[in-house]
Amino acid sequence: MIIPRIIIGTLIASGLSVGLAISGLAYATANPAPAAALKQTTQDAAPQLDSSTADHTKFEALQADFKSGPEVTKACLSCHTEAAKQIHKTKHWTWEYKNPDTGQVLGKKHVINNFCTAVASNEDHCSACHIGYGWADKKFDFTVQENVDCLVCHDTTGVYKKLPGLAGHPNYETMEWPPKSGRLRPPTDLKKVAQNVGKTSRKTCGACHFRGGGGDAVKHGDLDSSLENPKRYLDVHMDTEGLNFACAKCHVTDAHEVPGSRYGPTASDTSGAQMRGSKEARNPATCQACHGNTPHDSADAKLNDHTHKIACQTCHVPAYARGPRHTKMSWDWSTAGRLDEQGKRIRTRNSVGKVEYDSNKGHFTYDRYVIPEYKWVNGKVKYTLFGDKVDGSSLVKINEFLGGPDDPDSRIWPLRVFRGKQMYDKGLQTLAVLHTTGNDDTAFWKNYDWDKALATGMKAVGAEYSGSMGFVETEMSWPITHMVAPKEDALKCEQCHTKGGRLAGIEGVYVPARDRIVAMDTAGFSLALLALISVLIHGAIRMFVSSRKRG
Amino acid sequence: MLKIVAGFFSGIALVAIVGWNTAGGFMMTEHESPFGVEETAARIQANIQALSDRGWKLSGIRSPSVSVAAAGTNVPPVILVEACSTKYSAPLLAEDATRILSILMPCTITVYKKDDGKTYIGTMNSGLMGKMFGEKVSSIMDEVAKDQEAFLSFDPSKPAPPLIKTRPGGGKGSGGQELSGC
Numbered sequence: 001m002i003i004p005r006i007i008i009g010t011l012i013a014s015g016l017s018v019g020l021a022i023s024g025l026a027y028a029t030a031n032p033a034p035a036a037a038l039k040q041t042t043q044d045a046a047p048q049l050d051s052s053t054a055d056h057t058k059f060e061a062l063q064a065d066f067k068s069g070p071e072v073t074k075a076c077l078s079c080h081t082e083a084a085k086q087i088h089k090t091k092h093w094t095w096e097y098k099n100p101d102t103g104q105v106l107g108k109k110h111v112i113n114n115f116c117t118a119v120a121s122n123e124d125h126c127s128a129c130h131i132g133y134g135w136a137d138k139k140f141d142f143t144v145q146e147n148v149d150c151l152v153c154h155d156t157t158g159v160y161k162k163l164p165g166l167a168g169h170p171n172y173e174t175m176e177w178p179p180k181s182g183r184l185r186p187p188t189d190l191k192k193v194a195q196n197v198g199k200t201s202r203k204t205c206g207a208c209h210f211r212g213g214g215g216d217a218v219k220h221g222d223l224d225s226s227l228e229n230p231k232r233y234l235d236v237h238m239d240t241e242g243l244n245f246a247c248a249k250c251h252v253t254d255a256h257e258v259p260g261s262r263y264g265p266t267a268s269d270t271s272g273a274q275m276r277g278s279k280e281a282r283n284p285a286t287c288q289a290c291h292g293n294t295p296h297d298s299a300d301a302k303l304n305d306h307t308h309k310i311a312c313q314t315c316h317v318p319a320y321a322r323g324p325r326h327t328k329m330s331w332d333w334s335t336a337g338r339l340d341e342q343g344k345r346i347r348t349r350n351s352v353g354k355v356e357y358d359s360n361k362g363h364f365t366y367d368r369y370v371i372p373e374y375k376w377v378n379g380k381v382k383y384t385l386f387g388d389k390v391d392g393s394s395l396v397k398i399n400e401f402l403g404g405p406d407d408p409d410s411r412i413w414p415l416r417v418f419r420g421k422q423m424y425d426k427g428l429q430t431l432a433v434l435h436t437t438g439n440d441d442t443a444f445w446k447n448y449d450w451d452k453a454l455a456t457g458m459k460a461v462g463a464e465y466s467g468s469m470g471f472v473e474t475e476m477s478w479p480i481t482h483m484v485a486p487k488e489d490a491l492k493c494e495q496c497h498t499k500g501g502r503l504a505g506i507e508g509v510y511v512p513a514r515d516r517i518v519a520m521d522t523a524g525f526s527l528a529l530l531a532l533i534s535v536l537i538h539g540a541i542r543m544f545v546s547s548r549k550r551g
Numbered sequence: 552m553l554k555i556v557a558g559f560f561s562g563i564a565l566v567a568i569v570g571w572n573t574a575g576g577f578m579m580t581e582h583e584s585p586f587g588v589e590e591t592a593a594r595i596q597a598n599i600q601a602l603s604d605r606g607w608k609l610s611g612i613r614s615p616s617v618s619v620a621a622a623g624t625n626v627p628p629v630i631l632v633e634a635c636s637t638k639y640s641a642p643l644l645a646e647d648a649t650r651i652l653s654i655l656m657p658c659t660i661t662v663y664k665k666d667d668g669k670t671y672i673g674t675m676n677s678g679l680m681g682k683m684f685g686e687k688v689s690s691i692m693d694e695v696a697k698d699q700e701a702f703l704s705f706d707p708s709k710p711a712p713p714l715i716k717t718r719p720g721g722g723k724g725s726g727g728q729e730l731s732g733c
Contacts, residue, residue: 233625322625326589351593351714367587369627371668489625495666502666 057195066190069133070146084145086256092131097263101380106263112431114420114474115213121435121460127168129208136167153204154197203228205247217325221416222482226323234323236486252284260285267379268411287312311411313481315491319369320480326366331420334471336362337448360445372414372480378403390424398476405508416478427466433457584670591670592630592662593714598702599634606638610657614730627664633657639691
């Protein structure tokens with residue numbers, strides 16, 4: 001009897017092996033396999049040569065003891081005669097952008113977002129990030145050349161800082177900053193800053209773009225102060241010990257106009273690599289503008305087959321807020337205004353010390369190493385602007401990137417979706433403008449009176465507050481394009497090609513291993529089952545014949 | 552006879568394969584956390600401190616992902632919360648036969664993020680591990696396992712406690728932005 005003997009032998013061996021295996025487990029756990037050596041690419045740091053042909057400390061126009069920013073600008077313009085005229089035409093100055101697809105007038109001046117919501121009525125605060133001096137209210141003269149702030153972009157000293165509440169000016173006198181901190185900030189040494197101007201840098205661009213929305217890492221998710229001196233893992237292009245790109249390396253600027261904007265994003269670029277310096281009318285800040293349309297070498301050539309459906313960023317920016325900073329993920333205005341028993345402002349912090357509740361602003365949540373959401377994007381975007389109908393019954397998309405699987409201009413993009421709850425005017429049925437800051441009696445951060453603050457805010461955009469307000473859930477999407485990981489940290493095939501993977505929510509495209517064709521699967525499994533049945537029948541016949549012969 | 556021997560070795564191979572493939576699952580447990588990585592770690596720390604009457608103290612906190620980042624590559628955040636109770640460690644360290652188990656000290660709980668964006672908690676299966684080393688160790692590790700369950704019991708109605716950046720050994724950390732690596 002062969003089979004019973006085999007079974008008996010197996011059972012004996014199993015009993016012994018269980019003991020051996022369990023003993024072995026303890027050893028195996030205590031002796032894990034050594035981790036694979038991490039691949040590290042080292043590159044020589046770029047030589048630090050002063051390539052400028054002008055020493056601004058020697059310029060006669062810059063020897064004055066400047067008392068204000070506009071005085072510095074006047075001196076700059078004595079040589080750079082056309083600079084202010086160029087600036088006046090840029091989005092950085094106008095805070096306006098007319099969308100050619102929808103005709104919507106966008107830009108910070110017009111959009112209501114779900115962070116601090118709106119610029120109108122809060123200009124003296126928001127204009128800390130305007131490249132001008134003196135924008136305190138609607139009366140600001142956008143045609144005056146001396147109102148342009150050259151230093152905020154061209155400072156190399158790191159001491160120049162425009163503070164909220166000063167209408168775009170740096171402090172000219174000693175002032176306490178942050179307010180009530182007890183720390184005194186000395187007057188800005190304008191002469192020193194003016195004599196040390198230079199090219200823009202990650203630090204100068206980041207002064208605003210890393211700190212949008214009221215603080216470091218708040219708004220963009222893929223832009224924060226960890227990019228001032230990033231390591232290779234955080235951004236392969238900006239790595240200070242590697243390529244060390246400044247922002248302008250990709251955002252190649254012409255006549256002070258900086259290309260690349262979420263108001264008119266380039267979702268797909270099939271034009272191939274662009275010669276630097278060429279005057280082609282295209283966005284030079286796309287990945288393809290340097291890397292071309294088939295960037296993967298022959299060993300990874302299959303990846304090039306993905307580029308007509310997937311944006312480069314989808315694989316190469318596997319997560320955002322990948323540095324040490326936590327980015328804000330949501331903002332709930334509906335809880336703002338709560339005070340403690342003494343009627344004082346409340347601020348509570350989360351486990352890492354970030355403010356999670358502030359009477360001025362409501363509740364926040366944060367996260368780090370955030371997995372993006374994915375969506376078809378064709379470069380067209382539609383905003384919900386002031387005056388567009390909002391009745392509070394459904395989620396409002398502050399902006400919506402359009403696109404779909406059948407659109408040849410669409411690619412699957414990674415997005416940061418910022419969620420919030422914000423004010424709307426029930427009577428006018430529109431998103432509301434809140435007057436948050438200022439020294440007047442109606443500012444919300446002064447008196448926590450919604451009605452007064454909304455009346456002032458709405459008046460600033462030419463509307464009369466109905467007297468009835470509510471809160472509505474909103475979403476705002478941001479294409480993720482910075483914090484480009486080294487290629488070995490890009491998404492792996494199985495992160496998308498699996499059920500429940502990164503592209504689980506993407507419709508209209510067949511993703512092998514995520515999707516199945518039922519007929520083909522049924523046919524394949526049927527064939528496999530038939531083969532198994534055949535083998536079993538064949539084996540049974542052989543055993544039967546063999547036992548008959550022996551018997 | 553040859554067939555019995557063949558069956559015997561086949562059995563060994565079968566058990567070895569099954570054991571090898573399932574060992575990880577038995578030795579460690581994984582739970583999903585409703586909080587972010589740092590808040591989860593902070594809540595575990597608070598729970599550990601709440602069991603000080605059972606000898607538990609925070610031993611340290613580390614982030615291996617910080618070391619990996621410093622080496623030039625990138626992984627999702629991982630935080631190791633370390634704790635020790637002399638009530639349990641003293642009897643094990645007192646005897647030559649069990650002193651080698653100090654390799655498992657301090658008790659480490661790992662908190663990490665996965666590709667689905669969610670936070671997970673990993674712990675050693677202390678109860679099962681203890682059973683491999685005799686009755687004395689088993690009884691101690693059973694107690695550790697019970698305490699470990701309490702470490703992972705969260706009350707969402709309580710506000711997030713601050714993350715305590717203790718240095719290995721129990722000293723207070725500097726409170727800097729990043730945790731120590733490994």
